[in-house]
Amino acid sequence: MDHISLPQTWDIDQIIEDLDHQGFCLIDDAYSSEYMQTLVQECTAHLNEFRDAAIQNGVVSNIRSDHILWIDEQLAYAQQHIQALTALSEQLNRAFYFGIREVEAHFACYNAGEFYALHRDNPQGKNGRVVSSVYYLHEQWHADWGGELRLQDKQGEWHIIPPKPNRIALFQSDLLHEVLKSKQQRLSITAWLRSQDSIW
Template sequence: MSPRKRNEAASQCLLPLEEGDPSEERLQSLVARVSDEALVHLLQYGYAIVDNALPGELCATLRQELDTLLEQGQMWDSQSYSLNEGALHHNICETTLDYLEARAHAPTFAEIEKDQGLLRTLRRLPALRGLSMQHLRLQVNRGNGGCYTMHTDSGVSEPDRADAVQVLRATALFYLNEGWQEEHGGELRLYPYPLPPVRIAPLSGRLVLFEPRMVHEVLPNFHKRYCFTLWCATSMTSSAASSTFLNVETMTDFEAASSACINFRRSLGTLSPQLESVPSPLRSLFFSEVRPLLVRYVFRDCELQSACRSHDAGPQKDLMLQGISQYHQKMKELNPAWFRLLLELLPSAATEPVRAHDRGRVGPSELARLVTQHCPWWEHSPDAAAC
């Protein structure tokens, strides 16, 4: 099927937009700006870019509130992992509205956190029909080379008193940087493997949507940089979450990770017979859960560089870099050399056209196309089966 026909088929799967009360939604422009084309791109490639998602006046108000939060001591220094465990990300401060008295200093952000416009829009994708809540994270990067290491956002929250957890299903990153220029830096780099990395400028009013399992990083920044994130989640019991979310990111054996995915899908009755027929270890390419592992191997030098330049010097940083290096070495030891070489070829091959004399044979470019076409970033829900 041609890309155009795939886009048309995907567009037909979009659900009608739910009705909402515009008077209760601060982000009214989102409903109009997030087009069908953006949602289709999000579904097929795992990310989408929406320019002018926020009007300039709103961006200015939000920048002012972020400056106030910083001045009033309502932000903390960003760290890898949780507080008191990881190395500091230098020159980056973050906060949530529940931190200290942050909510009182950020009334517009408080309105945004309650806004349902984005959730209603994303629920047009059948795979995201269960979105029911969002969590706001605010960030200021002071500059001076401040950057954020390669990571994913995926995860399940700790259960509350009612045994309910939040399963993160979509990341929405909003930029507020008026007059951004290339020398300012601070671009977002996404890794939509097997496609090559994508570098995205943090322009004011721009919204970047992506699947939380997609590896991403913030490149060195040399000018004050403002952004905020809405993490969109599904609420369910902890037992239900364990049967819908599989985390294999700590594994180093690609085939073992694939086997875990196969067993997981088989237990749910969602395993495709075609997927079972894909030979090992090639099948690891067709599981979205395994993609972060593949990215960390293929771009291992980038990960080390990213971790090194984004953190303050100290014993915690040294331990982190040592752990990353050991992780990469285990991947090298446990996976066949020919397959590791193939993995490294795919991003560049993905942009090459399939040559006529290659038709009938599956080379790197054709393999990258097959993975992109048949391995969606979001698993189809039962409601999306017809798509």
Template sequence: MPALSLTSCAGADSAVSDDNPYFAKIADDLANRSWSVINAALPPDMSLGLLSSIQQHNEAEFTEAGTGRSRDHQINPFVRRDRIRWINGENLTEQAWLEWASSLQHYLNRRLFLGLFSFESHYAHYGSGDFYKKHVDAFRPNGIERGARREVSLVTYLNPAWQPEDGGELLIYDASGQEVVERVLPRQGTVVVFLSTEVPHEVLPAKRDRYSIAGWFRLNGSQEDRPDPPS
């Protein structure tokens, strides 16, 4: 059902200058089934740089991750246990990551007319035993909610040589949330992209330190009385 709401415009592709070979596959997958998993999609030097960047930060700089936005924000250790640190482009690797995400954003806007407006992302560290229960990253607008809703989620993994016995798999469910349609090993370079309101997913308990980045492309949340981003 969600796939129907996306109009894919293959013809526009030829006018797109980005030649990242993975972007077309991501756009096709989003249009056809709302989610995409691509192995080795992030350049290895970027994954390695991001891993060393996350490891250079003191654990004290990471905060317990919560759920819900602003006033509804809650820390709930029964739902998720990872610790996060927002990425602000403070070194060359982080800047390269933000540029990579920005070219994907522009590609998806041109191919699928998504109107993605901004991007935010954080490192996530799941220690041994940490998990994130089944959830969606955003709820469909209900006419009351204000602000820039998360539209497309982007996740990438930083651990080299992750093995099945290390746990921490990402489970992707069908729209009903009942059936697992894909199990993703959190291996360095793998990129997962999905429609934030449409794809229930879950992180199984990790059995060793699991390093990743989770990010979201948002729609423009400007209101007459309030510019986006809110000050």
């Protein structure tokens, strides 16, 4: 990986400690409000291009109802987030010998009533996903709007993580988790730090 600087607001020592002990960590106020607003605009400008995430290779899944748009080179502002995760990958490789080689990511939109049932991003370690990341980029969120990330940590304890704007949730891809039903439109970038080349 080419060397890219980690955002100064990210406490890498805390990130490493939390991932080591719990298997997950939170980064609040991840970016400047200006960058976040630009990213929200980029996301919402492309909402008509999102596809039903429950349909893959013509097969319909009943465990999720969100909509996604894979991030490519045309989405310049989202690419900056991927670059930050690439810089984080370098640090995590040094700390944990993960062997992360790339970051894949998509925008995700959960409209009112949509969810993602309990699952693992890397069941049985088959797809190269090492660390999962969710960046919440809606501009406001109220406690009664739902859409929380429910996650089981390395110790078997369950956590309810509110989708606070400008927050990044990082967690081991083999941990059980779900997205609870949302009552409002919930926007995010979901990304995976991978030890294998992308398969999408």
